[in-house]
Amino acid sequence: MSTTAESGTAGAATTQARMSRREVLQALSGLMLGIFVSILAATVVSNALPVIIADLNGSQSIYTWVVTAELLAMTASVPLWGKLADLVSQKLLVQLSLALFVAGSLLAGFSQDTGTLIVARVIQGLGAGGLTALVQIVMAAMIPPRELGRYAGVFGAVFAVATVAGPLIGGVIVDTSWLGWRWCFFMGAPFALVAIVLLQKTLKLTQVRRGGVHIDWLGALLITAGVSTLLIWVTLAGNEFDWASGTTALMVGGAVVLLALAVLVESRSPEPVIPLDIFRNRTVTLTTLASALVGIAMFGGTVFLSQYFQISLGYSPTEAGLLSLPMIAGLLVSSTVAGALITKTGTWKRFLVAGGVLMTVGFGLLATIDAQTSIWVLGAYMVVLGVGVGLLMQNLVLAAQNDVPARELGSATSVLSFFRSLGGTVGVSVLGAVLASRVAGDLSVLGGGAAEGGTTVPDVSSLPPEIAGLVQDAYGNATAELFLIATPLAALALLVVLFIKEKPLKTTSGAERLAEEQAQLPLAH
Missing domain, CATH: 1.10.287 (Helix Hairpins)
Incomplete structure (x- = not known):
């Protein structure tokens, strides 16, 4: 009886799993809006953080914690979200992730001290963890690996727009006296609520449930x-x-x-929660290691760029947002073009190798910056880095998803997301400590108010010119040191990528493959 029911479910999944391009795009609309909200929340704060931390009288370590708290919560929760996807409606889980995100955003907006802000960022991180794991799991269930590249342009466009819009909106908000930095958090809530409603209407995912699954x-x-x-x-x-x-x-x-x-x-x-035997798959092991290294280098190396633009180069939060455009443009173009070419040719490893090379070169170039570096030179360096990251991040997930059985898609995807987020959290924490230590060391010889720049994020405009120059140099040199540390990590990621074996991309969706696998189970007995 159970076998018949199971076979019937599998058959239903097989007939319904293949969706038209229009149906896929409709289903992706709510998912993409959810990702947009998540990225917007992270990036809208980046340019506003120096102002927020100064307003709440926070230190450099608190600055790092506000970033780390969200990454930590996201990292720790990703595997659990991935496992929940085997038990509960994936649509419901995505909506729950967005609801948590709304709650965290509202709490952050009403924060009166750094402690409350950090707690709010943890709640936001739990929501972001769900989106990080589930969006890619749902996409893999709907779309065959060979076709995923076609939709990379959509994902890349959403990612780029949110990443560009976030710092710009955040800069405008903190530069506009009648709004204030709290609106950096409030503004994401309406988008998240719209995404929840949109998902309810557009995401109709046929799921083949596995019996006897527990957490x-x-x-x-x-x-x-x-x-x-x-x-x-x-x-x-x-x-x-x-x-x-x-x-x-x-x-x-x-x-x-x-x-x-x-x-x-x-x-x-x-x-x-994390199947250990999944690491017997060479592709999963290597892509996981590469993702962790990319996370360390990318998050750790770039999260302090906004601080560098504002403190070291003296730009406003809005201007700092504009200065991030070259990196985002490089990421958008490379991910879109690579996705289209992968769908057309079916080959993908060359893009991973090129991404590893360019990311390493980009970090190496950025390791030469200081407080006097031209913005045009900076822009060129950031384009190189953006192109490299755009070629690497999504294609590592594609390589892993293509090489595992459909029943392990959720586990493989969440494992990769987990270790990339883990790498990012470690990167931000360690490199943040390095920056704080380097700045404190450079300014300790000065004494007085300037020395406080090592522990408290300074407002350069309020310092005497001679002291401001020293603070700017200290932050410029410290930021360059972070990129210098990130460079060999990027090179190690390139080395790992070289050992990944290229395999032909499958032409059936995750839901179809899972139905086929389950249909064969009775025959195995």
Whole structure:
């Protein structure tokens, strides 16, 4: 009886899974708006953060924490969202992610201190974690790998518009006295609510549910606790306590024990949150490692660019948003063109290799900047970096999704997203600590108000000219050092990519493949 029902479900999925281009675009509209909101929230804050932190009397470590808190929550929750996708309606989960995002945005907008702001960013991060995992899982279920490149232009356009619009809108908001920085958070809520309604109307995904699936809550708890402990240590070490200290030993030791227990629990669970046997697949292992390295280099290297534009070069938040356009333009063009060519030719590895080369070169060039660097030179360097990142990020996911059984699509996608976010969180935390330490060291010899620039994000316009120049140089040199650290990480990502074996792209969607796999299960017995 159950076998018949299962076969019927599989057949239904097979007949309904293949969607027309128009149906796919309609279904993607709500998903893309959700991604737009998520990216907008992250980028709208980037140019406003110096103003927000100064207004709330926060320090450089708080500046890093406001970014890290969202990344940490997103990272820790991605595997759980991926597993929930096996149990609950994926449409419902995406809508829940957006609802969490709205709640976090409103709380952030009403924050009166940095503590509340960080909590709000955690809630936003939980919502972003759901969107990060689920949007790619849903896309893989609807669209065959060979056709995914065709829609990369849509995704790339949404990503680019949100990334460009965010800093510009954030800059305008903080530069407009009658609005204030709180609207940087409030403005995302209406978009998220519209996305929820749009998803309800347009996303009609046929799902083939797997019987007997459950969540390994103990494994999820251990993974979250272990990763969080490690990342909190990375963020606080060097500021709140020494890198070599008893606190470090306690936190690192605790994280190692928690993660070791997580591995033990996951290895014995019939439905682990992160299936360990998925790493037996060479493509998944290599793309996961490359994604982590890209995350470290990309997030860690670029999140402080806005601070560099405003403090080191003296531009306003709005101008800082405009200065990010070259990198976004490079990303948009490269991801769109590469996606179209991949769909046309069916080959993809050359784009990963080219992306690794250009990302490494881009970081190497940006490692030469200082407080006197021309904006035209900066723009050229950022174009190189943007093109490299555009060729790498989505195509790593495509390579992994193409090489796993349909039943592991959710796991493979969420694992890649998890490690990319983990890399980004580590990158922001470690490089943020490096920047704070370098700035503090450069300014410590000055004493007085300038020395405070090492611990408190300074308002350069309020400093005496001679002190302002020293602060600008300190931030310029420290930012260049971050890119110098990111360069070998990007080179290592390139090395990993070289070992990925290119395989032909499949021409059936994830839903169709899953139906076929399940239809064959009774024959196996």
